[in-house]
Amino acid sequence: MSLNYRIIFHLMGLLLLCNGGFMIIAAIFSGIYNDGATLDITLAAIVTMIIGTLSMFLTRGHKKEVKKKEGYIIVTGGWLVMSLSGVLPYLFSGAIPDFTNAFFETISGYTTTGASILDDIEALPEGILFWRSLTHWIGGMGIIVLAIAILPLLGIGGMQLFAAEAPGPSSDKLHPRITDTAKRLWLIYFGYTVAETILLKLAGMSFFDAINHSLATLSTGGFSTKNLSTAYWNDQPLIQYIIILFMFLAGSNFVLSYYAFKGKVQKILFDEEFKFYTIFVVGFTIVSALVVYFKANVAVSEYHPMIWGEAESAFRHSLFQVLSVITTTGFVTADFTNWTHFLTIFYFGLFFLGGCAGSTSGGIKVMRHLLIIKNGLLEFKRTLHSNAVIPVRYNNKTVREHIVYNIIAFFVLYMLMFIIGSLVLGALGLDFESAIGGAASSLGNVGPGLGSLNPLSNFNGLPALGKWWCGFLMLLGRLELFTVLILFTPYFWKKI
Amino acid sequence: MSLNYRIIFHLMGLLLLCNGGFMIIAAIFSGIYNDGATLDITLAAIVTMIIGTLSMFLTRGHKKEVKKKEGYIIVTGGWLVMSLSGVLPYLFSGAIPDFTNAFFETISGYTTTGASILDDIEALPEGILFWRSLTHWIGGMGIIVLAIAILPLLGIGGMQLFAAEAPGPSSDKLHPRITDTAKRLWLIYFGYTVAETILLKLAGMSFFDAINHSLATLSTGGFSTKNLSTAYWNDQPLIQYIIILFMFLAGSNFVLSYYAFKGKVQKILFDEEFKFYTIFVVGFTIVSALVVYFKANVAVSEYHPMIWGEAESAFRHSLFQVLSVITTTGFVTADFTNWTHFLTIFYFGLFFLGGCAGSTSGGIKVMRHLLIIKNGLLEFKRTLHSNAVIPVRYNNKTVREHIVYNIIAFFVLYMLMFIIGSLVLGALGLDFESAIGGAASSLGNVGPGLGSLNPLSNFNGLPALGKWWCGFLMLLGRLELFTVLILFTPYFWKKI
Ligand SMILES: [K+]
Ligand SMILES: [K+]
Numbered sequence: 001m002s003l004n005y006r007i008i009f010h011l012m013g014l015l016l017l018c019n020g021g022f023m024i025i026a027a028i029f030s031g032i033y034n035d036g037a038t039l040d041i042t043l044a045a046i047v048t049m050i051i052g053t054l055s056m057f058l059t060r061g062h063k064k065e066v067k068k069k070e071g072y073i074i075v076t077g078g079w080l081v082m083s084l085s086g087v088l089p090y091l092f093s094g095a096i097p098d099f100t101n102a103f104f105e106t107i108s109g110y111t112t113t114g115a116s117i118l119d120d121i122e123a124l125p126e127g128i129l130f131w132r133s134l135t136h137w138i139g140g141m142g143i144i145v146l147a148i149a150i151l152p153l154l155g156i157g158g159m160q161l162f163a164a165e166a167p168g169p170s171s172d173k174l175h176p177r178i179t180d181t182a183k184r185l186w187l188i189y190f191g192y193t194v195a196e197t198i199l200l201k202l203a204g205m206s207f208f209d210a211i212n213h214s215l216a217t218l219s220t221g222g223f224s225t226k227n228l229s230t231a232y233w234n235d236q237p238l239i240q241y242i243i244i245l246f247m248f249l250a251g252s253n254f255v256l257s258y259y260a261f262k263g264k265v266q267k268i269l270f271d272e273e274f275k276f277y278t279i280f281v282v283g284f285t286i287v288s289a290l291v292v293y294f295k296a297n298v299a300v301s302e303y304h305p306m307i308w309g310e311a312e313s314a315f316r317h318s319l320f321q322v323l324s325v326i327t328t329t330g331f332v333t334a335d336f337t338n339w340t341h342f343l344t345i346f347y348f349g350l351f352f353l354g355g356c357a358g359s360t361s362g363g364i365k366v367m368r369h370l371l372i373i374k375n376g377l378l379e380f381k382r383t384l385h386s387n388a389v390i391p392v393r394y395n396n397k398t399v400r401e402h403i404v405y406n407i408i409a410f411f412v413l414y415m416l417m418f419i420i421g422s423l424v425l426g427a428l429g430l431d432f433e434s435a436i437g438g439a440a441s442s443l444g445n446v447g448p449g450l451g452s453l454n455p456l457s458n459f460n461g462l463p464a465l466g467k468w469w470c471g472f473l474m475l476l477g478r479l480e481l482f483t484v485l486i487l488f489t490p491y492f493w494k495k496i
Numbered sequence: 497m498s499l500n501y502r503i504i505f506h507l508m509g510l511l512l513l514c515n516g517g518f519m520i521i522a523a524i525f526s527g528i529y530n531d532g533a534t535l536d537i538t539l540a541a542i543v544t545m546i547i548g549t550l551s552m553f554l555t556r557g558h559k560k561e562v563k564k565k566e567g568y569i570i571v572t573g574g575w576l577v578m579s580l581s582g583v584l585p586y587l588f589s590g591a592i593p594d595f596t597n598a599f600f601e602t603i604s605g606y607t608t609t610g611a612s613i614l615d616d617i618e619a620l621p622e623g624i625l626f627w628r629s630l631t632h633w634i635g636g637m638g639i640i641v642l643a644i645a646i647l648p649l650l651g652i653g654g655m656q657l658f659a660a661e662a663p664g665p666s667s668d669k670l671h672p673r674i675t676d677t678a679k680r681l682w683l684i685y686f687g688y689t690v691a692e693t694i695l696l697k698l699a700g701m702s703f704f705d706a707i708n709h710s711l712a713t714l715s716t717g718g719f720s721t722k723n724l725s726t727a728y729w730n731d732q733p734l735i736q737y738i739i740i741l742f743m744f745l746a747g748s749n750f751v752l753s754y755y756a757f758k759g760k761v762q763k764i765l766f767d768e769e770f771k772f773y774t775i776f777v778v779g780f781t782i783v784s785a786l787v788v789y790f791k792a793n794v795a796v797s798e799y800h801p802m803i804w805g806e807a808e809s810a811f812r813h814s815l816f817q818v819l820s821v822i823t824t825t826g827f828v829t830a831d832f833t834n835w836t837h838f839l840t841i842f843y844f845g846l847f848f849l850g851g852c853a854g855s856t857s858g859g860i861k862v863m864r865h866l867l868i869i870k871n872g873l874l875e876f877k878r879t880l881h882s883n884a885v886i887p888v889r890y891n892n893k894t895v896r897e898h899i900v901y902n903i904i905a906f907f908v909l910y911m912l913m914f915i916i917g918s919l920v921l922g923a924l925g926l927d928f929e930s931a932i933g934g935a936a937s938s939l940g941n942v943g944p945g946l947g948s949l950n951p952l953s954n955f956n957g958l959p960a961l962g963k964w965w966c967g968f969l970m971l972l973g974r975l976e977l978f979t980v981l982i983l984f985t986p987y988f989w990k991k992i
Binding site: 342380384412413432 | 844
């Protein structure tokens with residue numbers, strides 16, 4: 001059985017066509033703000049759409065059937081094709097003239113990582129900044145389809161577990177499930193984005209900043225239009241609380257939001273992952289806030305203006321940073337690597353957590369941690385009772401053994417890629433803390449790292465190879481490892 | 497079914513009696529060198545033996561039967577009882593007057609970690625230094641029994657896998673297997689120690705240094721009698737090559753040595769773990785040597801005298817440090833955290849490797865890594881073929897699923913304890929690199945850490961709580977996590 005390359009190229013063409021369409025929106029934005037980049041962005045859109053149309057035209061009359069193996073190629077290829085075409089607005093406008101830098105910024109966008117190479121963000125034309133935020137939002141749309149419709153069918157990392165809960169017809173065919181489920185959840189995604197934009201505008205942000213930050217929040221991306229990131233609004237707590245609310249929503253399962261709007265609140269109350277996601281956010285915020293309040297001497301810092309008192313400041317910055325890291329958004333209101341040694345390690349640990357499955361967040365994700373911890377505790381019981389068969393339960397259902405296996409294998413692979421990721425960054429000259437933080441952050445699609453890649457710094461200091469490597473790690477993490485790595489195994493290319 | 501506490505206390509008494517006997521040997525050493533500590537060590541021996549005899553006397557007439565649950569208590573309790581009594585020579589002689597420090601040094605000894613709080617090792621009486629090395633060697637004896645006879649029966653971390661290969665009668669009862677298997681392997685352990693002592697003496701070491709370093713090599717402990725550790729002999733390559741040879745043996749499975757002496761060389765050639773252990777050592781040495789030679793500017797360093805040229809120096813120090821870290825011996829000929837950023841991360845990664853199962857080394861161990869990697873690769877195959885049952889094979893045999901499960905759970909638990917370990921050290925004020933390095937090193941029973949705990953430094957700068965915490969991590973790592981942690985689970989204390 002050989003691969004159906006025609007449909008692969010056909011779908012890549014379709015993606016390019018859509019991407020060109022999105023560029024048009026950015027061009028319109030550029031035109032409204034009269035930022036001088038309108039023609040360049042339009043040109044990028046035209047080039048992208050022409051290539052897309054050509055690719056679709058040349059592969060017309062393909063067989064409609066997409067099998068598992070083609071699925072892996074389409075997912076990885078799709079993200080690459082988007083990133084390769086997404087650089088055009090940067091290159092054509094000269095906003096980011098260097099290809100490596102432009103590609104880094106773009107893949108960081110589509111993977112919703114939000115690590116940036118820009119030293120002066122505010123110097124860029126509005127249309128380009130909007131395009132930058134839009135790459136996040138497009139990436140987020142992709143992730144929703146991926147998590148809810150594609151990965152479960154491809155059998156990746158335990159995603160089967162909650163796919164059963166997703167709305168839409170339950171079918172084994174890719175096509176109807178994708179279109180039907182995706183449409184419902186995209187509507188919620190779109191609605192949340194509009195809601196956040198309105199609230200931020202009402203709270204005092206400019207419309208431009210409001211829409212950009214909303215695009216970057218719901219996708220858990222983290223690009224900001226300000227050099228200071230969200231620390232720019234440290235004197236306006238209300239704005240930060242609004243972002244906090246939407247980060248929390250973006251890191252939760254969109255399927256639950258869907259049920260909430262359908263009035264089925266019990267679905268949320270009985271969801272184990274949501275419960276622990278909330279517990280983690282609250283618990284870790286308390287720990288961080290107490291340490292910041294009693295141990296970190298930030299009272300006098302420029303970044304922590306005491307608008308509503310020192311306690312509120314410690315609480316808000318902790319809540320914001322905990323959510324920003326757990327949901328892997330990566331917005332920055334304060335440099336957590338500068339609070340205390342303990343909090344540096346603490347937040348580094350949170351790089352690995354991730355939000356809920358079915359959200360746009362990266363990382364390992366709460367569901368997987370829960371299953372791994374449950375299985376670990378049961379292992380003690382199994383050890384005592386001579387390896388009796390004691391299954392793991394999740395949301396009151398027994399989890400099939402091979403799914404637990406799959407999740408643990410994901411965890412091990414994640415750790416392995418983290419170690420290799422750190423080693424490569426170390427080989428490229430980064431010191432211990434920067435290398436380890438950079439690898440963990442890229443793999444988890446968080447954004448800010450540690451050391452020289454700390455939240456107030458950026459990734460521009462990396463050597464070119466380091467930028468490519470981090471981009472690879474972002475893609476790997478974003479596509480749940482297996483989807484990308486499976487393409488490198490001999491099993492994949494064997495004809496059976 | 498209630499626990500048979502009488503036999504637990506009886507065996508603790510027996511251990512104390514043995515430990516007192518070992519102290520007598522140290523006292524004799526002390527007398528020969530006339531170091532002024534002879535009476536103190538003798539007093540420590542007498543106190544220990546009296547308590548041991550009392551405990552045995554009071555629990556005479558116990559039921560002989562040891563069940564699984566008592567097994568866990570005996571193992572953890574045994575190491576604690578040894579450590580608590582092992583402090584006496586330090587305290588009585590005033591060599592280490594502080595209890596926390598003395599306990600740290602002792603548990604670091606018995607767990608064969610080799611982390612020290614001594615600022616000036618050479619100032620100590622010979623008898624005390626010998627006792628210090630002896631705690632390593634006693635710990636090593638304990639580990640051999642543990643790994644080959646006890647842990648497999650307790651069902652810990654996949655140790656069942658190679659227990660089938662161990663010599664001696666295969667029985668499910670603890671008693672005959674322990675005595676029979678242990679005796680054969682202890683003989684090899686003892687023989688290697690004697691052989692290394694003789695070779696080191698012939699190569700130019702003093703007898704005292706030779707025997708101490710042999711005790712610390714075969715147990716993969718790493719205490720040295722010199723402040724510079726084995727870097728003291730950086731101008732005598734032959735001595736270091738001898739230590740290299742015995743580190744390699746100490747990190748390999750003693751069961752294989754047994755078969756080698758029986759003439760069954762094919763057992764070694766067909767052992768998968770030994771093959772990869774060798775490949776790892778050779779491969780990692782090559783990487784390290786190339787980086788040291790071409791990138792690290794050590795040509796002029798005092799620690800790297802060019803006795804046999806710069807290339808040999810780079811090779812020797814790399815081989816020495818790779819073996820020292822992989823076998824978790826922790827001897828130091830050069831500060832690998834001072835070579836390049838890449839090598840710091842590289843050696844940090846090796847902290848997690850460990851030697852072979854059935855050796856005295858700590859860490860995760862090669863066998864577990866092999867099974868985890870094999871299972872991870874097969875997971876790709878399972879993903880492609882809709883989770884078909886594809887078992888892991890090891891040494892040409894199918895490994896039962898629950899053993900693979902158990903090994904992976906061990907790995908996850910190891911990572912979890914590493915993270916918690918780092919967080920606690922961070923909370924105690926250690927910086928990122930020191931906290932992470934210290935936790936990994938303690939858990940893996942390596943010895944030297946990173947940052948402020950680098951190979952040329954020691955653990956004396958830790959706050960008292962940090963010393964206790966590191967001691968706990970050492971015990972945890974040494975007893976393969978489950979053995980200790982299971983005592984903290986509710987399952988354990990439930991009567992069934
Ligand atoms: K992000
Ligand atoms: K050691």
